[in-house]
Amino acid sequence: MRIFLNTMCALLAALLCAPALPSEQTVSKAVLVTGASSGIGRKITEHLATEGYFVYATARKAEDLKALGAIKNVHPVRLDVTQPADIAAAVETVTRAGRGLHGLVNNAGVATFGTIATMRMEEFDLTMKVNVYGPVMMIKAFAPLIIAGKGRIVNIGSPSGITDGGGPDIAAYVMSKHAIEGLTDSLVLQLAPLGVQVSAVEPGAYRSEIDKNMLERLTEAEKANMLKVWGPPPDPMMFPEADEVAVAVAQALSEPNPKRRYLAIPRDARDRFNNRLPERIARYQMKQLVQWNEGHAYTFDREALIKMLDDALVNARPRTSE
Secondary structure, three states, X not given: OHHHHHHHHHHHHHHHHOOOOOOHHHHOOEEEEOOOOOHHHHHHHHHHHHOOOEEEEEEOOHHHHHHHHOOOOEEEEEOOOOXXXXXXXXXXXXXXXXXXXXXXXXXXXXXXXXXOXXXXXXXXXXXXXXXXXXXXXXXXXXXXXXHHOOOEEEEEOOHHHOOOOOOOOEHHHHHHHHHHHHHHHHHHHHHHHHOOEEEEEEEOOOOOOHHHHHHHHOOHHHHHHHXXXXXXXXXXXXXXXXXXXXXXHHHHHHOOOOOOEEEEOOOOOOOOOOOOHXXXXXHHHHHHHHHHHOOOOXXXXXXXXXXXXXXXXXXXXXOOOO
């Protein structure tokens, strides 16, 4: 009897001291993240893996795939979102694994410099292929798995896709991110009846290699023009890691009633790229509403507009403590 009691006490102590395990809600769910080699995609991958998701993390380079493979709960997948053969192979990998697919996070993206007049069409084509065609092809390819699991799709957008874009010299990027907004809204209508939730996450300026990769593609003349217009490029280390983006993506993947859009801005947004960004976005959206409303036979007066805003705010989520 004493031996039995000692054994039970030891087992109880071991259970009490054991580290907390990921919840059953996430531990068996698989998510695929594109563009996971660095920056926002890498942070999303690390956070989801820590939360207990099994993450298919995609990248193009062998060294990046090796680094991703060293993370617990992460399976690296070689994938270029502009290549149909790579996408088909990724579908085969996920299907063969037998875990299904709870979530698809379309994060891979590029940026380029130039107005419509000055931008090379090669740069325009690449931006559209990666930022627009890539998500569309990924969604088409993985939709059967997502629908079967009544899962989630999260598109990484940008404040540039819901405002005037922040300047005339990133025309292709702004166009591509506006397209992601339309894609997200259309997917909600298409997939909600099938039990699939779709959201967009709009990150502010975070640490990323997007500018570095752009500079490697630009010609010397284009770099000189960019330096003349923008001045020296900002040091990537001045921006914080994309922790808030990763949290927003996790919310979109797990909340019972996810928002259509999540804005993710650094908590300590003091730099010129993030400072007062939420206010600028809100004011821009209100200005757009006023311009749309004014000067028509069906123009709403101020009282009617305020009532509409009040009606929309009835079910709004409260402000967080952070």
